[in-house]
Amino acid sequence: MTALRIFVPGDSAARSVGADDTARAIAKEAQRRGLTLDLVRNGSRGMLWLEPLVEIETPAGRMAYGPVSAPDVPAILDALLQDRQQGQGRAHALELGLTSEIPYFKKQDRLTFARVGIVDPASLDEYVAHEGYRGLAQALTMEPAAIVASVTESGLRGRGGAAFPAGIKWKTVLGAAGDQKYVVCNADEGDSGTFSDRMIMEGDPFVLIEGMTIAGLATGATRGYLYLRWEYPDAKRALDNAIAAATARGYLGADILGSGRRFELEVRLGAGAYICGEETSLLESLEGKRGQVRFKPPLPALQGLFGKPTVINNVITLASVPIILARGAEFYRNFGMGRSRGTLPVQLAGNIKQGGLVEIAFGLSLRELLYDYGGGSASGRPIRAVQVGGPLGAYLPESQFDTAIDYESFAAIKAMLGHGGIVAFDDRVDMAAQARYAMEFCATESCGKCTPCRIGSTRGVEVIDRLRGGDQSAKQETLLRDLCETMTHGSLCALGGLTAYPVLSALDHFPEDFRPVHVPA
Amino acid sequence: MSQSAPRRVIPIKPEPVSTLAAAELARIESVCVALSNLPGALLPILHGIQDALGYIPKDAVPLVAKRLNLSIAEVHGVVSFYHYFRTERPGRHVLHVCRAEACQARGSVALETHAQASLGVGWHGTTADGAITLEPVYCLGNCALGPAIMLDHRLVGRVTPESFDALVAAARTGS
Numbered sequence: 001m002t003a004l005r006i007f008v009p010g011d012s013a014a015r016s017v018g019a020d021d022t023a024r025a026i027a028k029e030a031q032r033r034g035l036t037l038d039l040v041r042n043g044s045r046g047m048l049w050l051e052p053l054v055e056i057e058t059p060a061g062r063m064a065y066g067p068v069s070a071p072d073v074p075a076i077l078d079a080l081l082q083d084r085q086q087g088q089g090r091a092h093a094l095e096l097g098l099t100s101e102i103p104y105f106k107k108q109d110r111l112t113f114a115r116v117g118i119v120d121p122a123s124l125d126e127y128v129a130h131e132g133y134r135g136l137a138q139a140l141t142m143e144p145a146a147i148v149a150s151v152t153e154s155g156l157r158g159r160g161g162a163a164f165p166a167g168i169k170w171k172t173v174l175g176a177a178g179d180q181k182y183v184v185c186n187a188d189e190g191d192s193g194t195f196s197d198r199m200i201m202e203g204d205p206f207v208l209i210e211g212m213t214i215a216g217l218a219t220g221a222t223r224g225y226l227y228l229r230w231e232y233p234d235a236k237r238a239l240d241n242a243i244a245a246a247t248a249r250g251y252l253g254a255d256i257l258g259s260g261r262r263f264e265l266e267v268r269l270g271a272g273a274y275i276c277g278e279e280t281s282l283l284e285s286l287e288g289k290r291g292q293v294r295f296k297p298p299l300p301a302l303q304g305l306f307g308k309p310t311v312i313n314n315v316i317t318l319a320s321v322p323i324i325l326a327r328g329a330e331f332y333r334n335f336g337m338g339r340s341r342g343t344l345p346v347q348l349a350g351n352i353k354q355g356g357l358v359e360i361a362f363g364l365s366l367r368e369l370l371y372d373y374g375g376g377s378a379s380g381r382p383i384r385a386v387q388v389g390g391p392l393g394a395y396l397p398e399s400q401f402d403t404a405i406d407y408e409s410f411a412a413i414k415a416m417l418g419h420g421g422i423v424a425f426d427d428r429v430d431m432a433a434q435a436r437y438a439m440e441f442c443a444t445e446s447c448g449k450c451t452p453c454r455i456g457s458t459r460g461v462e463v464i465d466r467l468r469g470g471d472q473s474a475k476q477e478t479l480l481r482d483l484c485e486t487m488t489h490g491s492l493c494a495l496g497g498l499t500a501y502p503v504l505s506a507l508d509h510f511p512e513d514f515r516p517v518h519v520p521a
Numbered sequence: 522m523s524q525s526a527p528r529r530v531i532p533i534k535p536e537p538v539s540t541l542a543a544a545e546l547a548r549i550e551s552v553c554v555a556l557s558n559l560p561g562a563l564l565p566i567l568h569g570i571q572d573a574l575g576y577i578p579k580d581a582v583p584l585v586a587k588r589l590n591l592s593i594a595e596v597h598g599v600v601s602f603y604h605y606f607r608t609e610r611p612g613r614h615v616l617h618v619c620r621a622e623a624c625q626a627r628g629s630v631a632l633e634t635h636a637q638a639s640l641g642v643g644w645h646g647t648t649a650d651g652a653i654t655l656e657p658v659y660c661l662g663n664c665a666l667g668p669a670i671m672l673d674h675r676l677v678g679r680v681t682p683e684s685f686d687a688l689v690a691a692a693r694t695g696s
Contacts, residue, residue: 013663016678048665192621195662230568230605231617231661233674268561269568272605274659288563288589290602306560348665350626355665378627387622391659423623423664434622441659447602 003036005057009117010041011202012234013195018069019052025070026054029077043203045117046357047104055099056080064096104354104373109335109343112320113196113359116203121238124245127206133251135322139214140259147218148174151321153329155341160186160277160314161389161418161494163340163407166321169311172301173219176309181221183212183263184286184305184312187228187235188270188277191390193349193421196357197315200345201228201235204319205242209265211318213252214325215311216263224265225305227282230272239267274391274445278493279312281447292447293493314419316345335361340406348374350423351383360405367401370424381426385510387434389418391441392498394505395434415501431510436464438502442487442495452487453496459483460503470516477514480507539580548573549581553588563589563599567606575615576607611654612647614692617671620657623664627679632668633657635682640689652693 008014008023023039030037045053050066054076057063065076072094079092096102110116119126127133139147152167173181185208189197201208212224228236243265246252254262268286270276276285280294283305304310320342324332333341340362346369348355353375370376370383377383385395394415396403403409410417425434439460446453460483467476484500491497507514539546552569556562566585570577577600586596600606618636619629640648640655647654663669666678672688680688 012676013666013678016663016669016676017666051666189662190660192660193623193664194660195664198662231658231671234676268564270605271564271568271603272658273603285564286561288561288599289595290598349623350664350667352665391622421623421664423626425626429626434625437622437625445659 003038007055011044014051021070025073043116048356064099135325154332159316183224185226190274193423196345211321337363384427389416397509431506431513435506442499452490617658621660624667627667629668
């Protein structure tokens, strides 16, 4: 009998609900039955409500079972072995059919996440066998300006939140004079409701390394830093191992694949400061300083890390580059709508029945994501509000659920897509408490440089408390709106500048929650 | 240059006597030796010290400053800026509870209350038996499977008050 090939995700979300126990149980059961087992710890397929999602390789394809906890394992193996002997299926209650046919997965446009959940993320050979490093091979035949042009033509915009065209950033760095240039990857994924960076770093680390290497070739940068948040220890391990493997095989180092071109890469850990997801704070932090925001100009593209020209992009942006080079700019830009080209890995989170990662072309509506993919709330109660784009994103009421996933459509309703995180809340949410939390979060995480952000956020918490306490509520509301305006216009970066989004959207769309808790007699 | 009075030199105050044990001192030194040549070495060194000792002792600050040719104020400023760095010795286990919105939507506020009440400590506090230090954290990247906590760098999802108590009890007994 050939080896039984079984996949149990090593993704940290899957591990957080018992994937390690499941994997151990499978190994133990296989040994007890004398089966030869090939157990792969793959990335997650992104259907997180089904984790641990176990897949078993069959002649027809990979059969999915989920969620599989350790005690389910013997019965699943029984069903499977009987199937093998008799040649016909005896379905187990947790069987979900072929993974590739599950509608949640099948309907997606997996470009950046093409390999996540499919390959063994620790294997460079599997990466190469699944179209890996074709983008780099292509880039090595091109002039730097042609690589930059290709990225520009693809329409790729920064996926970290600001949505700035990646090609234009790269062009500035290419044109900048400097004895040393850098590529910095922003892997400080601090927005609540987002985990796509984590999933790709754990599930396909080589694609990010390849993207950074191409960025180096395109701009003349020879050193890369990957600034990773400490909260992702599994991603750190995966990246360190992948960098070592890529270096050993000549994909990184002083002479990339014999081309004479150099690119070296190192992972650096953050230390729990949300503000370090802002690019200039991140650069300060990499330099060993407090993560305080810098004035712009000078742009980091001209004077970035250690004062040198620096490409700084988010994980998903850089991880989208290899497929653009491998398949061509045209292929990528054919996905999407308007000025939002390509795909966005959307993350469904919070109170949602089918939470997970959905990579789709821009243009789908929020409602389709919440109900067709997400299946509504986890609690079974109506979804009352969703926050899109992290702690600085607006809260949207049901009346705005038809907004298309597109940067411009969101900007038009004073909201933002940000990094693509969608957090659902059911009808038990207290929107005034959420507004207060937004101010509290800003106070905790402010770097302290701009007074409206540093002090205004604390005052904001107090004003909301007074408003709800019934202390001259009408005046407090005026004051709160005025304060939000001051923070918006008086802060250098998005933390102070966008805290008004969650606060004012909560106030505008859910005014009933802001009425005084104790109505005066 | 005009002829002025000779420049008065303000003597640098001698460093107060370190209270670090010899073993701790040696580990701090070895971290500094290994990492101080990196560009932007301060954060890697502080991580190294916290990994080795569980915290960054106050008396480590002048040593790091001297090694990197920084002022004590600069190093202190960095240590105190980042939430992750601690200057007090933690309990045997560090437990981070996610406070961010996605976990709130799944009931993390009740879990926070339960955590503080059952452990008898507030944020940053360490239980009386020295077993657990409780810390807040803003997002662990497990937003579809909240509420989430991290116990000594191990992520746990869908935490209920009951499973929280079981995890804490297991950590206490070392199982």
